[in-house]
Amino acid sequence: MRRNGPLALIFHTIFVIVMVAPILVVCLVAFTPEGFLSLPTNGFSLRWFRAIANYPEFIHAFWVSLGLGALSSFVALLFAVPAALAIARYRFRGRDALAALFLSPLMIPHVVLGIAFLRFFTSAGLGGSFAALIIAHVIIVFPFALRLTLAAATGMDLSVEMAAVSLGANGWTLFRRVTLPLILPGVISGWALAFIQSFDDLTMTVFLAAPGTETLPVRMFLYIQDNIDPLVTSVSACVIAVTMTALILLDRFYGLDRVLAGKGVTGR
């Protein structure tokens, strides 16, 4: 493979700086010792991180987001794993349509989903409830859970299962002892990716959240609408730190390009 020339490397450097700059600036401003938005030119301070403690709404919203992400990703997998196994293994009529339906939340704008769920859950008397948030998030993270599980299930050597059957395993035992361990990396990565998606969603959740069930992005968004001060940057810095940790783990565990490209869905 040929090398990049100097022009290409200059372009690349500027590109990377621009990609990183907004994230970096948020993290830097979070450490400002001043009482207003500024880069920390006179030393670093943790005052704005300590200030988060005085805003219980942010802390509460963080726990809501965490619980919502964890739970909705888990529930999504309960539905996605059997569906992925069916789609990966069987050629049946309606298979393509089903796969398209299950991936459709990726295509539908989240505003539209937010509106649809708001209308639906309000009519059902569940408006603003945590249960409504869970169900809505299960739908939006489902494609991510399905995609990675599907990739793992498609790549799985079916003869391993046949071998287990020939040795007397069947039904639940077969799934628990053979199938699940083999697709587990995909399932766990699917959970992690689904969690991140749920944890970060603003557009849909902003329609559904009520005081008490506001997630962290919603809380941050509503806060920014009123004013931008260093407090929201320190909260953002925390969110970025959580996501980066999850990201690096995901990359080590599964490979980020595979997670994001959903490779293996179409087979290699």
Place this chain on the structure above:
Amino acid sequence: MAYLELDRVGKQFGTQTVVDDFSLAVGKGEFVSFLGPSGCGKTTTLQMIAGFLDPTHGAIRLEDKDLTAIHPAKRGLGIVFQSYALFPHMTAAENVAFGLEMRKVARSERTERVRAALAMVGLAGYEDRHPRRMSGGQQQRVALARALVIKPSVLLLDEPLSNLDAKLREEMQIELRQIQRTIGTTTILVTHDQNEAMSLSDRIVVMSQGRIEQIGTPQETYERPASAFVSQFLGKTNDFAATIDRTRAPALLMAGSWSAPAPIGLSGSVTVSVRPERIGFGNTGLSAKIITRIFQGNHWLFQCDSECGPAIVIRQNDGERQPVEGEAVRLAWRPEDMSVRGGASA
């Protein structure tokens, strides 16, 4: 007369030496194969000739001109890649025409030469097909036509047949040889398949771990392997430990109970190497016992346990009675059918 000359060429990646002290003179019109296992440096050498890699040491000359000073796009070599590297968004004809376009050949001449090149590889009528709509063999032919249409000074083939199935590979070997004979282009083939190298080449360069083990005609390398590596790599062989006794007259070479007049100029412990098909069952010679015998259609394969260790014997299925498993036999061969290595010079 050297047409293409590699003079003590070496390539290092960091501290790792991939090709070491590679010298070879290729005559005009000659067909030379680089043969060796993967990682022996044969592809690296080819890429240095092509210009995709620069040699760390040494010189590569074409008709006495330094080739390494020329940009790869200007070297005018034809290359067929292992993956064919066809341009998937172009038709067969567009693929073949590309090199001519780069040379600013006029459209009318281009069309004519593309047609002729595709016809030569047996693909007349496939001009407008896209590569992905063609079989592996057809893609292979397009790649060959694309490389040949520019009338290259040297044709470089990088494992061109390794992606084809066995039967097709044999057909393509014959065809490749015929085309090369017809147009007389100097050709270098990189391969790990000794049958391919033997059936196609005028000379074979056997390589291992970045070094040349032997350069010779197919018969020479097969029958007179210069090293244990060559004899092992080019088909099955038997290596027996033997001794040369110069105290007797005439001097004798002895491998177990088999003996023959010693070759001139050697003494002490040596290794004799005999191809399995050159060993016969006789009344004298190495005593051995048949462990297994396997029927393989036109021949039998025997695995024996001999005085000098395990031995393989191949006999034509000529309808004669063959020994059975467990039978005690004597293994014999003509002195001219073996090659002798090692030993002290006497």
Place this chain on the structure above:
Amino acid sequence: MSTAAEQRSARAPWALTAPALMLFVGVLLIPLAMTVMLSFHDWGQYKGIEPVFILKNWREIATDPYYAEMFWRTFRIAIVTTLLTAVLGAPEAYILNRMSGRWKSIFLLVILGPLLISVVARTLGWALLFGGNNGLVNKLLMSAGLIHAPIPFMFTETGMVVALAHVMMPFMVLSVWAALQRLDPQIENAALSLGAGPVTIIRRIIMPQIMPGVLSGAIIVFSLSASAFATPAIIGGRRLKVAATLAYDEFLNTLDWPLGAAVATLLLVALVLIVVGSNALIERRYAEVFR
């Protein structure tokens, strides 16, 4: 006559997908249908939503130029964002692909990572960088001599496009990256050996082959930009409305749900038509060449 095993394997996929199917019908298709229905209902300041079938909301959207202007702004921003990501993202993916192993994976992480970082945090970063007339971006551009007077970024379409392009860039890089992975690693050497120079190689060999990747990336970027909410809301403020922020206002501020539902339905239908249409076009255009 089908065997027992065949019957089992005919039933199994449906049994396995049934729970997910019921979930999707129950809490995705039904709510979507309800939203479409909602757009035909009536609404009044005091009477609230009236479940009747009228075209009032649709007529309002069709006749009031405010909506035409808003939708045009939405799609204009999406188109410019898409072009920007394609023009910058495709070369970057190509450069990235030519890097050696370790650097490649580091920069891939740096460029794709933001995809998973909160959009609110990323847009906040741009709001900080833009920050009025003496924001960091303007200072930098002026000291580099590229501009003479500060460009207004906050509450402008320019600012929205820049921030959106940043948010969407990973999708484009990823899509082109995937197309580059399908390239034969020897293809550039093949062109080189036939006498092609670097510009010819990019124009004649690389570009045509990554075009499907650029186009499918463009479809993703376009549809996500056209329905983006957080970035337009934070950078555009309350005055510069796009479809998503307008629908949000109708629902949570004005409380005219039926009108908001009509805007959302129109956005959905427009996007589905554009995405399905361009996918079909791309497939037809490249069907002959690829697979």
